[in-house]
Amino acid sequence: MSSSVSLPEEDLSCPVCCDIFRDPVLLPCSHSFCKTCLQRYWDTSALRQCPVCRRRASKRTPPSNLALKNLCEALQQGRIQSSAEGNRVLCSLHGERLRLFCLVDKQPVCVECQASKIHKNHDCVPTEKAAQDCKDELKVALKTLQDTLDSLIRLKGTSEEMLEPIKNQALETERQIKDQFVELHQFLYDEEAARLAALKEEEEEKIGVMKSMVTKAAAGMLYLTETVTVITQEMTGAEDMTLLQNFKATIERAQCTGPGPEDFRGTD
Known part of the structure; x- marks a missing residue:
């Protein structure tokens, strides 16, 4: 990293692609993103908001x-x-230019290293070709990561x-449940009132029957x-002749007993 750049590298990385900013743009919330990364994010979202803090962006083109x-x-x-200087780095063992790249050990080597026992049977390619191959491999890996x-x-x-439809559906279901229970409570209240009224009517009817029986x-x-x-x-106070004269009327009256207990059976 150049000495003129004093910020940590992570402060210069886009939160979306995690790479150094390319054509950075600034949102009102003070967060910055690569222009293409931000546009790609907005294309996949219904709202123009900051990918970090979710604050709405007031401008279409920041x-x-x-x-x-x-x-x-x-x-x-x-x-x-740094890369240019790295191309001139000398081998720490032989003092030669690192012109080759060992494909087995994944490290740059010099010609003397290639002939040594350590790398003798290893496949090596020029550093220029190796650098391009490594970039291509990293590009594929980066593409996979970016797609993910x-x-x-x-x-x-x-x-x-x-989230919002789920919340709305839950609220609607809650309202329906409450309405159903209000209807159920009203039904139970009406049923209670009807049964109490029927009980009161039956009580008054039975009381009326009992009063009639008491009167009779x-x-x-x-x-x-x-x-x-x-x-x-x-029997005790009348003369015998008076008793005999009144006997027919008296016995008829005795036989007419009026309503007895058996006349009230079946009324309870």
């Missing part, structure tokens, strides 16, 4: 972050210079979009009491 772009370009230039990242971004966006019983008791009194007087 402004370029020129200061950050300059720092990233300085970092890239430093890497290029894009899939996760889309999955996250889809999941976030489904009282009338029967009065009639029998008078009859007993008359017969007793005839």
Whole structure:
């Protein structure tokens, strides 16, 4: 990294692709992203929001972050210079230029190293070709990682979009359950009132029957009491001739007992 760039490399990396910023843009929330990364993220999301803090972006085309772009370009230039210097690094064992790359041990070697016992039977290629092959391999790996990242971004966006419908469905179901129980409570209340009313009606009906029976019983008791009194007087106080003269009427009255207990059976 160049000495002119004092920030840590992670501060110069895009949160989406995790690589050094390319044409960085700045959102109102102060987060920066590669222009293409941000656009790709917005293409997979229903809302234009920050991928980090989810704050809505007010502008469709955010402004370029020129200061950050300059720092990233300085970092890239430093890497290029380091790479150029690395091509002139000498072998620590033989003092020769590292012109070859050992495909077995995955490290640069000099001609003397290739002839040594350590790398004698190993396949080696020129460093220029090895560098290109390594870049191609890393490019494939990076493409796989980027595709996976894009899939996760889309999955996250889809999941976030489904949160609101799930909440709305739960609220609607809750409302329906409450409405059903309100109807059930009303039904039970009406059923209770109807049964209590029927019970009250049955009670009044039975009380009316009992009162009628009491009235009839009282009338029967009065009639029998008078009859007993008359017969007793005839038997004890009347002359024999008077008894005989009144016997027919007296016996007929005695035989007419009025309503008895058997007349009230079946009324309870």
